[in-house]
Amino acid sequence: MTNQTQLFEAALGIKAPWYMQGVNFATELTIAVDFVAGSRFAYPGVPGEHPVHDTVIKRLRHLNFFQFDCYLEVRVPRVRLPDGAVRLVEPDWMGKLDGFTLLFEALVLTLCREMTFAAVARPVNLSWHRVKAICDRYVDVALATTDLSRVSVVAIDETSCRRGHDYVSLVADMDQRRVVFVTPGKDAGVIERFARHLKAHNAMSAQIRSVSIDMSAAFIKGVDEHLPQARVTFDRFHVVAHASKALDDVRRAQQKTAPALKGMRWLLLKDAGKLNLAQLTDLEALVSQYPTNRTARAWMYREQLREILDRKQIHVVSKMLRRWCTGVMRSRVEPMKDVAHMILRHFDGIVAWTQTRQTNGFIEAINGLFQAAKRKARGYASFKTMRTVLFLIAGKLDFSALNPHAS
Structure with missing residues (x-):
């Protein structure tokens, strides 16, 4: 065995009874892989090792050799089982999708977690559909074995x-x-x-x-x-968001007769702690008109609501929230009354925030x-594609059981 052969076999992870038969290099690198004559192979779920019945040639895309595409042409055995059935025995390094090695599929999965399918397809010299098919396959298989017994x-x-x-x-x-x-x-x-x-x-x-x-x-x-x-x-933030929308509705209606309110939208919607000195001065000037200015009252109601929902004692929050709703409904700030009605309709779930903090x-x-x-990606055409992308982004799927080179 030459040093070159040993180098390629070590790099490819090829072990007995498999061996590298030859290399052909033109515009791409093609490596022929065979097995030792007379070898017997195990088949999943069937005890023992079984004789080879015949073989088929599989062409597998592998990691690039420098800038050149690399393929393995593997003579894959079909074995005869004791019951007379003939089954294909795939090498350990053959991928989960026909036509690829595990190492190549691991590379595609890694890239697709950060890039679009089309962006990955260009450097690996595949079609968009083949890249997506690899990701679909891994997501489907990983999800099929997901254990949700501890989800609560x-x-x-x-x-x-x-x-x-x-x-x-x-x-x-x-x-x-x-x-x-x-x-x-x-x-x-x-x-x-x-x-x-x-x-x-x-x-x-x-x-x-x-x-x-x-x-x-x-x-x-x-x-x-x-x-x-x-x-x-x-979610407490959804509740406050409804109050913020009501505040903006009040401002929009009032600015028709109070032009000074124009341009104050973001000043009113932002957290007061994030305002600069000039903005705080303008806000304080507006809030000082609380008795006569509906926008100022709406802002005060929103801030009171935020403060109530920041508390952690459920009985205190329940009492204060009901009192807040009563006060708002007695006011003349109509959009904020809608928020009060919404809170009363969903009272238990809103108050639950104080304990679950979820x-x-x-x-x-x-x-x-x-x-x-x-x-x-300029949009996705199918639900299947969207599902695969979402699980690649945030599913934390463990592909290592399917492919030792993937995580």
Whole structure:
């Protein structure tokens, strides 16, 4: 055996009974791989080693040799089993998708976690569809073996998948900070499908003890029906966001008769702690008009709400929040009255925040990453593609059981 042969076999991870038969280099590198004559091979699930019946040639894309594409042409055996069946025996280094080695697939997976499929396809000299097919295969196999038996705290949110009103919904395991389920739509069926998904992955819907959602009537209905033991938490930041929108609605209406309010939108919506001295001066001047200025009162109501929801004693928060709602509904700040009515309709879930401190912040950050990836790819044409991308970004899937070179 020459030093060159030993070098190539070591680099490729080829071990007995496999050996490198020859190398052909033209515009690409082609390495012929064979096995020792008379070898017998094991087959999964069937005891013993079995004789070779015949062989087929498999052409596998491997990592580049410098700047040149590299292929392995492998003579792969088909063995005859004791029951007379003939089965193909693949080498350990053959990939999960026909036509690739494990090392090549690991490279594609690593790149696709940071780049679009089209961007990865160019340097590896493959079609967009082949790159996507590798990622689809690994995500599908990894998800099929996912164990959800320890999932108990989840967050659910939707994100747009294309222009119009097409949505996908995500469910995240908040303890592990990972996406565990993706499905089309944003109706109550999302929760029903998630409950079925739990049952298929060594879990039960009754084990979900806490769920964070927005105030979607469909999600609330779905949780009530399909996650019966879950305590619902409405994210404190969603509640404050409704109050901020009401504040802006008040400002918009009042600025028609009070031109001084024009240009103050971001001043009113920003956290007061992030304002500079000049902005604080303007804000204090406005707030000083609290008795006669509806925008100033709306700002005060929003800040009071924020302060109440920052507290941690549930009985104190309940009492103060009901008092806040009563005061707002007696006022003449109409948009803020709508917020008070909303809070009373979802009171238990809003107050639950004081104990669970559970938010949708993580899953909304994932939505942001997905939207950025979608813009780079100029949109995704199918749900299957979107699902694969979301799991590559935030699924924390462990591919090492499928491919020792992937993580």
